[in-house]
Amino acid sequence: MGFNLHKDLGKLSARDAAERLLGSMLVRETASGSVSGIIVETEAYDQSDKASHTYRGLTNRNYVMFGPAGSSYVYFTYGMHYCVNVVVGPEGMGASVLLRAIEPLTGIELMAFRRLTTDIRKICNGPAKICQAFSINKELNGHDLKKPPLYLELNDPIATKKIVWTERIGIRENKTLLWRACIKDSPFVSRQV
DNA sequence: AGAGCGATGGCCT
DNA sequence: GGCCATCGCTCTA
Numbered sequence: 001m002g003f004n005l006h007k008d009l010g011k012l013s014a015r016d017a018a019e020r021l022l023g024s025m026l027v028r029e030t031a032s033g034s035v036s037g038i039i040v041e042t043e044a045y046d047q048s049d050k051a052s053h054t055y056r057g058l059t060n061r062n063y064v065m066f067g068p069a070g071s072s073y074v075y076f077t078y079g080m081h082y083c084v085n086v087v088v089g090p091e092g093m094g095a096s097v098l099l100r101a102i103e104p105l106t107g108i109e110l111m112a113f114r115r116l117t118t119d120i121r122k123i124c125n126g127p128a129k130i131c132q133a134f135s136i137n138k139e140l141n142g143h144d145l146k147k148p149p150l151y152l153e154l155n156d157p158i159a160t161k162k163i164v165w166t167e168r169i170g171i172r173e174n175k176t177l178l179w180r181a182c183i184k185d186s187p188f189v190s191r192q193v
Numbered sequence: 194a195g196a197g198c199g200a201t202g203g204c205c206t
Numbered sequence: 207g208g209c210c211a212t213c214g215c216t217c218t219a
Contacts, residue, residue, distance in 0.1 A: 061216060077199050079213025128200050170199055190200095192207090 003154035005146050009088045010069035014044035014095040017069075017088035018181045021097055023158045025105065028134040029149040035107030035134055037124055038155075039099055040186040043168045043179055045085070047094035050173035054094030064142045066094050072150060074131070074141040081128030084136050086145060086152065100169070100180070101125045103188040104133070126190045158183065164193045 009017050019042075027036040045052035053062040053075065064073045065087055073085040073096050085096035102124035104111055111123050111133035124130045131137065136150065145152045165178040169191060182189045 056217085059217070076215060077213095078201075079199095079215070081200050081213095083200080126200065132201095172198085 005152055005154060006068065006070040008154060009086065010090060012088055014046040014049075014088055014097060015179055017086070017095070018042040018044040018097045018179065019160075019163055020154075020157055021086060021099075021152075022163060022181055022183055023155040025153040025155065026099070026102060026130075026134070027148075027151050027153065028136065030135050033107055033110045035104075035111050037102035037105045039101075040103050040183045041099075041101035041189045042181050043098040043100055044181070045096050045098065045179075046089070049177070049179075051168065051171040051177075052094070052096075058094075062094070065096050066092055067142065070145050070152075072136075072140050072143045072145055074136060074138055076138065077128070082131040082137050083127040084131055084134075084140070098127055099130055100127050101182075101186075101188055101190045102130050102133075103186065121187055125188055166193050 021039050021042050024039050025036055047054045054065050058066055064071055068091055069088050071087040073087050074082055076082055085098045087096050089095040104120055104123050112118050115123050115133050124133050140150055143150055162184045164182045164184050166180045167175055168180045182193055
């Protein structure tokens with residue numbers, strides 16, 4: 001595909017990037033095997049947004065979000081889970097797209113083993129489930145998503161009419177903003193729309 | 194030192 | 207779908 005991850009994502013707003021990433025493929029390689037899937041649900045965050053980790057400026061935790069587009073921003077939550085974002089926009093903008101749900105494509109058996117479930121719809125239907133199924137943790141924070149062992153393959157942009165925008169999940173601030181993007185009618189999203 | 198933050202699984206309806 | 211129990215990191219003080 002003729003897409004340049006860094007260039008493509010670096011030009012977009014968080015919201016546009018959230019839309020752009022739908023339908024793209026995420027691939028993860030480990031010693032126990034490779035897994036992959038299609039991104040079906042995303043959420044946008046940028047520095048103007050009270051719900052964003054970057055709202056209060058640069059910190060030790062969020063510095064990756066101010067770095068180059070196409071990097072992974074991995075954060076720890078609930079004392080037990082990881083979530084993975086794709087950094088987007090020009091450097092310094094402090095924007096990212098949270099990956100919320102993925103349609104499993106390859107390595108399904110390995111993902112099912114890691115997730116302790118065989119229900120394919122429940123393997124990657126949530127941001128922390130993605131990290132568990134894809135074996136993503138803090139070591140991949142700031143990783144360049146053009147390269148193994150974790151990389152993105154941008155797909156053709158999804159037609160706008162196939163995307164549903166809703167309120168983001170699990171946040172306190174800016175709840176009314178419609179910055180959650182889902183592929184319409186996908187059975188693999190974290191919460192049906 | 195302490196408040197704030199939030200995803201999942203299990204249960205139910 | 208809703209309700210509930212579960213925890214440790216991050217930031218500001």
